[in-house]
Amino acid sequence: MKEKGLLIVLSGPSGVGKGTVRKAVFSRPDAQFEYSISATTRSPREGEVDGVDYFFKSKEEFKQMIQDGKLLEYAEYVGNYYGTPLDYVNETLNSGKDVFLEIEVQGAKQVREKIPDGLFIFLMPPSLNELQSRIVGRGTESVELIHNRMEAARREIELMSLYDYIVENDDVEKAVDRINAIVQAEHFRSERIAGKYIKMLEVEK
Numbered sequence: 453m454k455e456k457g458l459l460i461v462l463s464g465p466s467g468v469g470k471g472t473v474r475k476a477v478f479s480r481p482d483a484q485f486e487y488s489i490s491a492t493t494r495s496p497r498e499g500e501v502d503g504v505d506y507f508f509k510s511k512e513e514f515k516q517m518i519q520d521g522k523l524l525e526y527a528e529y530v531g532n533y534y535g536t537p538l539d540y541v542n543e544t545l546n547s548g549k550d551v552f553l554e555i556e557v558q559g560a561k562q563v564r565e566k567i568p569d570g571l572f573i574f575l576m577p578p579s580l581n582e583l584q585s586r587i588v589g590r591g592t593e594s595v596e597l598i599h600n601r602m603e604a605a606r607r608e609i610e611l612m613s614l615y616d617y618i619v620e621n622d623d624v625e626k627a628v629d630r631i632n633a634i635v636q637a638e639h640f641r642s643e644r645i646a647g648k649y650i651k652m653l654e655v656e657k
């Protein structure tokens with residue numbers, strides 16, 4: 453039987469750079485994960501494409517997905533719903549591929565309960581001032597929403613001890629290197645790779 457893939461969950465406070473780091477992870481030619489595209493009721497930002505950045509849904513459509521058990525997890529975040537489509541995650545993990553989720557902390561908590569052997573990584577900003585600068589610098593939120601996101605960020609950072617690893621996003625490429633190193637180490641730890649060498653010893657006996 454095929455070895456199941458590893459579920460990698462990247463989370464952290466709003467504006468820390470989760471989306472930026474995730475895109476950098478997937479822009480590496482040697483990226484070996486499958487990205488799970490989330491569903492959301494938020495309106496698309498300029499340049500965002502349905503089915504690429506998110507599956508953009510109405511509130512009614514999203515509620516139907518919840519009722520039909522189509523989501524691995526979901527959360528309401530600063531006035532909108534976000535959720536992870538369940539079938540894609542299951543099918544991809546069962547096919548032996550690693551799945552990468554980039555989600556906020558309430559959703560990550562739900563995933564931890566359902567898939568405890570996932571790999572949970574918390575992305576940290578170098579400081580709260582730097583975090584605010586990044587949210588302001590992105591220019592996508594009103595003053596009120598920036599305030600809400602900073603309030604949410606403080607609550608989110610308090611949950612970092614629930615994660616397996618904390619990665620500082622002081623520099624995007626360094627953060628990607630750290631994440632890749634953690635994933636590789638996890639593969640060894642869980643014997644996904646070690647199994648290969650055990651088989652090698654058996655064959656060469």
Ligand SMILES: Nc1ncnc2c1ncn2[C@@H]1O[C@H](COP(=O)(O)OP(=O)(O)OP(=O)(O)O)[C@@H](O)[C@H]1O
Nearest residue numbers: 466467468469470471472586589590621622623624
């Ligand atoms: N290491 C970094 N150094 C400086 N700026 C960064 C870094 N990483 C990300 N940024 C910038 O910070 C801003 C927020 O990044 P991004 O949108 O990726 O955050 P996020 O955590 O996905 O936010 P949200 O949770 O609100 O979706 C962007 O303008 C991005 O370019």
Ligand SMILES: Nc1nc2c(ncn2[C@@H]2O[C@H](COP(=O)(O)O)[C@@H](O)[C@H]2O)c(=O)[nH]1
Nearest residue numbers: 490491526527529534535536554555556559
């Ligand atoms: N619980 C979930 N959170 C998700 C999911 N997809 C994205 N997110 C997180 O929501 C916030 C806001 O995102 P934005 O695109 O509006 O800036 C951010 O923290 C994302 O990581 C999901 O499926 N479930």
